[in-house]
Amino acid sequence: GAVVSQHPSWVICKSGTSVKIECRSLDFQATTMFWYRQFPKQSLMLMATSNEGSKATYEQGVEKDKFLINHASLTLSTLTVTSAHPEDSSFYICSARGSPGQNNSPLHFGNGTRLTVT
């Protein structure tokens, strides 16, 4: 099955610094990847849709200048949390569709990155 790899699995950073999270599709090409955020005991909230070779689409209320997304290849999307603050501490999960172009097909998720900003 489709495998999505996410790195790092956890990171601790100081307030004001930037953190980059990588998401890779290992055995398939993903023209579109999705970035979610999940707070404790809550469901996944879509932050943005990452499109290969073009600008990401951000959900309402998500600051595009704070959460920079780059999707430079068909197998890699990165999310950079810039000038991180403690309220950015969360679990960030990327996903990709195993069958590109089929909007009803399931998403496959990475194992998430737990970000703690001190």
Place this chain on the structure above:
Amino acid sequence: QKEVEQDPGPLSVPEGAIVSLNCTYSNSAFQYFMWYRQYSRKGPELLMYTYSSGNKEDGRFTAQVDKSSKYISLFIRDSQPSDSATYLCAIPLTGANNLFFGTGTRLTVIP
């Protein structure tokens, strides 16, 4: 009204019990339905993927869709401690890339 609603639980059952997890949805046009399992501090993994009404079985897991009631269920037979996780229902938004997720039901199977 939310697109997908799910009882967050938590739900605790003894080992071997039959577990029933449920979601309701608002849009009768939804046709595809998914269940994900998420272990603590891990990303969700796809468990079941169904289309339209009816039942789909995979081992100890059965997904059931009742489109007339806009109700979907996941049944786990002979539950095991390893089934302890959060279960999320998900429905793709028609014409878009996104999935609507339920809030997730946290299940604990007690040995």
